[in-house]
Amino acid sequence: xxxxxxxxxxxxxxxxxxxxxxxxxxxxxxxxxxxxxxxxxxxxxxxxxxxxxxxxxxxxxxxxxxxxxxxxxxxx
Amino acid sequence: xxxxxxxxxxxxxxxxxxxxxxxxxxxxxxxxxxxxxxxxxxxxxxxxxxxxxxxxxxxxxxxxxxxxxxxxxxxxxxxxxxxxxxxxxxxxxxxxxxxxxxxxxxxxxxxxxxxxxxxxxxxxxxxxxxxxxxxxxxxxxxxxxxxxxxxxxxxxxxxxxxxxxxxxxxxxxxxxxxxxxxxxxxxxxxxxxxxxxxxxxxxxxxxxxxxxxxxxxxxxxxxxxxxxxxxxxxxxxxxxxxxxxxxxxxxxxxxxxxxxxxxxxxxxxxxxxxxxxxxxxxxxxxxxxxxxxxxxxxxxxxxxxxxxxxxxxxxxxxxxxxxxxxxxxxxxxxxxxxxxxxxxxxxxxxxxxxxxxxxxxxxxxxxxxxxxxxxxxxxxxxxxxxxxxxxxxxxxxxxxxxxxxxxxxxxxxxxxxxxxxxxxxxxxxxxxxxxxxxxxxxxxxxxxxxxxxxxxxxxxxxxxxxxxxxxxxxxxxxxxxxxxxxxxxxxxxxxxxxxxxxxxxxxxxxxxxxxxxxxxxxxxxxxxxxxxxxxxxxxxxxxxxxxxxxxxxxxxxxxxxxxxxxxxxxxxxxxxxxxxxx
Numbered sequence: 001x002x003x004x005x006x007x008x009x010x011x012x013x014x015x016x017x018x019x020x021x022x023x024x025x026x027x028x029x030x031x032x033x034x035x036x037x038x039x040x041x042x043x044x045x046x047x048x049x050x051x052x053x054x055x056x057x058x059x060x061x062x063x064x065x066x067x068x069x070x071x072x073x074x075x076x
Numbered sequence: 077x078x079x080x081x082x083x084x085x086x087x088x089x090x091x092x093x094x095x096x097x098x099x100x101x102x103x104x105x106x107x108x109x110x111x112x113x114x115x116x117x118x119x120x121x122x123x124x125x126x127x128x129x130x131x132x133x134x135x136x137x138x139x140x141x142x143x144x145x146x147x148x149x150x151x152x153x154x155x156x157x158x159x160x161x162x163x164x165x166x167x168x169x170x171x172x173x174x175x176x177x178x179x180x181x182x183x184x185x186x187x188x189x190x191x192x193x194x195x196x197x198x199x200x201x202x203x204x205x206x207x208x209x210x211x212x213x214x215x216x217x218x219x220x221x222x223x224x225x226x227x228x229x230x231x232x233x234x235x236x237x238x239x240x241x242x243x244x245x246x247x248x249x250x251x252x253x254x255x256x257x258x259x260x261x262x263x264x265x266x267x268x269x270x271x272x273x274x275x276x277x278x279x280x281x282x283x284x285x286x287x288x289x290x291x292x293x294x295x296x297x298x299x300x301x302x303x304x305x306x307x308x309x310x311x312x313x314x315x316x317x318x319x320x321x322x323x324x325x326x327x328x329x330x331x332x333x334x335x336x337x338x339x340x341x342x343x344x345x346x347x348x349x350x351x352x353x354x355x356x357x358x359x360x361x362x363x364x365x366x367x368x369x370x371x372x373x374x375x376x377x378x379x380x381x382x383x384x385x386x387x388x389x390x391x392x393x394x395x396x397x398x399x400x401x402x403x404x405x406x407x408x409x410x411x412x413x414x415x416x417x418x419x420x421x422x423x424x425x426x427x428x429x430x431x432x433x434x435x436x437x438x439x440x441x442x443x444x445x446x447x448x449x450x451x452x453x454x455x456x457x458x459x460x461x462x463x464x465x466x467x468x469x470x471x472x473x474x475x476x477x478x479x480x481x482x483x484x485x486x487x488x489x490x491x492x493x494x495x496x497x498x499x500x501x502x503x504x505x506x507x508x509x510x511x512x513x514x515x516x517x518x519x520x521x522x523x524x525x526x527x528x529x530x531x532x533x534x535x536x537x538x539x540x541x542x543x544x545x546x547x548x549x550x551x552x553x554x555x556x557x558x559x560x561x562x563x564x565x566x567x568x569x570x571x572x573x574x575x576x577x578x579x580x581x582x583x584x585x586x587x588x589x590x591x592x593x594x595x596x597x598x599x600x601x602x603x604x605x606x607x608x609x610x611x612x613x614x615x616x617x618x619x620x621x622x623x624x625x626x627x628x629x630x631x632x633x634x635x636x637x638x639x640x641x642x643x644x645x646x647x648x649x650x651x652x653x654x655x656x657x658x
Contacts (some may be wrong), residue, residue: 012089020087036115039269043116044085047275055264 002049002075006067008046013041033063049075080124080283085116085275087504090478092123099126101611103133104293107149109194110158111140113271117278122281129404130293139270143190145199154292155198156285162213162272166574168354171225172214182450184227193242196406202241202523203292205285208232212252213261228577242525244288251280287448294510294521297427297449298401299349299379301392302340303410304361307431308373309333309431313360336437337373339446344377346452349399349465351380353391353408358383372442388415389422399465400577400611403515407449409442451507467548468578485582486652492584493542493656494591497531501540505551508574512555514615516574516607517620520557534558537596540609541588543579554577554588556598561605568596570606585649589624590647591655608636 011018014032027033032049033041042058045051045067051074053061061067083091085273102319104125108114109626125132135152137145150156165172168183173185177610182539198204210227235245260277273281290296305312315334323337324330344350350373354361365375382391388410396403403425411415411431419428429445431438446452449547459511495501502524509522522530530536541554553576561567575585596604606621608614618636624647626638 009086012086012093015093017088035270036113036515039113039271040085040116043265043275045091047084048086057633058264058268 002071003068005048006064006071009044010041010064010067013037013044021064023064028063036068045071053076080120081276081279083279085120088123089230092119092126093376095123095126099129099131101129101131104130104154104289105152106132106134107137107145107152107155108134108158109137109142109145109149111142112158112162112266112273113139114158114278115271116275117282118274120282121469124286126290126527128286128290128293130295132288138168141381143193143197143547146194147431150197150201150572151311152204154289155201155204157198157204159207159209160272161211161224162266163270163310165214166581172227176225177376180227186229187231190416191231191235195238195243199240199242200526201217201242202526203288204240205288206235206239206243206245206251206574208235208245208247210248210252212249212257214463216271233443234497240263240525241528242523246281246284248281249306249658251277255280264484268421278630283448290449291510291520292523293392294483294513294519296405296451296511297348298342298405298511299351299475300343300409300446300450301353301632302356303397303412303415304352304356304364306411307409308340309364309368310531312370313364314356318363318368319564321364321368322370323368323372324514330370332435332438334370336387336442337371339439339442340373341377343446343450346450348378348450351395351399352378353382353388353395355388356383360489361524362408369401389418392419392426394422400514400515402623407445451511464548464578466549467542470474479483480654487549488545488582490582490584490650490653491656492587492591492653494588495542495603496595497538498540500525501552501652502531505555507536507538508552508555508576510574512574513611514578514616516611517570517574517617518572518609519574519611519614522557522572525635530557530559533560539588539592541584542574543584545551550576552578556592558592560601566600566602568601568604573606582653584653585620585651586624586647586654587653593640593645593647594644597645602641602643604640604642606638606640608638610634610636 007021013068014030014037016030016032029060041046042053046053049071051071053070053074057070061070077652087243105123108117115136121134135149137149140163142500146155150607151312164187168175170179207491208638209228209231211222214222214224216222239245255276258275261272262274263272266272297498302308308588309323310314310333311323313321322330322334325334352361365371365373365378380395384391392406392408393403396406401425407427408419408431409429409431409505416428416430427445427449429442432441436544453563504521506527509520513519527538537558539556539558540552543550543553555572556570557572559569561569573589594605606626608618608621610618621638625645629637629639631637
């Protein structure tokens with residue numbers, strides 16, 4: 001459930017099809033993932049999961065696996 | 077339709093994407109000038125436009141380059157200027173509260189100059205939204221003023237006093253209050269990316285500027301249709317009877333209905349058409365409007381009533397056609413889930429409002445919609461609109477007894493008065509260009525400041541027509557804007573020709589255009605060019621220029637082009653319409 005939601009958020013923010021997002025998706029292989037969209041991604045994740053991502057983690061959320069890890073952590 | 081503030085950003089992105097490319101209209105061009113990062117405003121604003129059937133084209137200026145970019149991003153349909161105090165104060169190297177007077181003065185004078193430049197550059201933009209300056213970020217103490225607060229006050233006074241008439245100031249403190257300051261600003265991203273605003277703030281901001289966008293693009297509503305039982309009063313007249321229904325200003329629940337009736341009366345005075353659509357016996361309902369001791373909304377405020385047992389979707393469609401307005405110009409208010417869903421399903425163009433279960437919220441919800449969707453500036457024509465629509469019905473009824481339509485029209489004793497470049501009518505002319513959809517050849521929308529410019533530049537002629545007949549005075553109901561061809565001073569271009577729908581069907585248009593052509597010929601112009609630009613609503617006038625007798629030149633991208641030599645042009649005579657000069 002969380003996995004799917006994260007991918008949906010990424011798909012909407014980066015304007016790419018949901019199917020193209022895999023567990024290996026990252027800053028390096030998604031072309032639209034620039035610094036402005038990164039900011040929108042963080043805010044959209046916070047809104048979707050009703051969590052607050054700490055400052056020091058913001059810069060770390062650069063691939064799907066890390067996002068999943070941190071969101072799951074925050075949801076505990 | 078789900079209110080914007082209840083949608084998550086991701087949902088807005090998806091919905092916006094789904095609407096992209098669905099709207100066939102000339103793009104509504106928006107330029108955003110800002111000294112902070114507001115890129116996520118783009119999709120939220122696009123979505124708001126698209127749900128209102130406006131296709132936006134948004135262009136951002138460079139980051140923190142407002143004054144310079146106001147020169148390159150001008151002449152849009154809308155410019156939004158976001159000049160945030162956060163990033164002004166950040167560029168002061170000292171601690172602001174300790175700033176020496178000399179530096180304070182040079183900073184504020186620099187800003188005044190920039191503001192002057194911005195207003196000057198954007199002078200001819202149809203509409204400008206300028207955010208107020210806010211000191212709420214620096215609220216250290218509630219009992220005395222900080223230097224920043226005084227600074228912000230000075231800036232706000234300056235923009236109020238120096239703004240041009242096309243500028244609307246948005247008080248962002250009100251939005252902060254509505255959203256909550258801590259929910260509005262995210263300092264993490266301000267410090268890392270100069271992006272201070274949260275989605276919650278941006279969504280509410282976009283809702284706050286919605287009325288300006290609607291007004292500008294001619295998307296305002298014209299009529300509001302109320303159900304009766306449990307919408308205008310508490311209870312069901314058919315069951316509870318005259319004594320059982322409640323709309324008293326002094327009872328617990330009655331007072332909310334009383335207030336709603338007062339709002340309806342307030343609207344009718346401002347030219348909004350009030351209608352009733354109720355499943356009831358007509359006599360029961362009429363009895364309430366005529367004789368209930370607490371009724372405030374009276375028959376004189378109501379333009380049209382459909383009280384019967386037919387389904388409401390058909391009734392609503394009939395109301396639209398009787399009033400000669402589009403379905404998307406109407407709001408429908410009802411307490412019943414069933415009726416609201418039926419209308420949403422069958423007539424999705426109509427905006428519906430359901431009476432909330434918590435009645436104390438009812439007047440507020442109604443008012444919020446009313447202030448978004450109606451033009452509430454009082455003008456004398458509006459106040460008489462209900463009266464005029466009633467006269468229209470009289471005329472329709474009268475029609476039947478005459479054998480030919482010409483006889484009937486002749487019996488009306490129609491009189492036209494035409495004025496040219498008269499500045500005192502600019503507000504009404506602007507309103508007509510913004511609201512008229514059906515009898516409108518080009519659907520160009522103009523603001524007051526643009527018309528102000530046209531009436532004074534010697535290259536444009538703005539004609540306004542007043543119509544009167546034996547049943548009453550329709551007021552200013554026709555507009556024609558002509559401009560001299562920049563490349564050929566013997567040629568004129570018919571930029572706009574439009575008439576209010578309540579005077580359609582009387583051949584007035586031929587007399588109006590005939591007069592204008594004669595006047596232009598007398599001025600020495602040789603030729604006239606005109607366009608019919610197709611919109612989703614103006615099929616009525618598709619062949620108007622053919623009927624007038626202009627020569628059809630061709631169709632270019634949906635625009636029908638016409639031309640005519642005007643020196644000896646004769647238009648068909650309409651003997652029974654009298655032209656009056658003053």
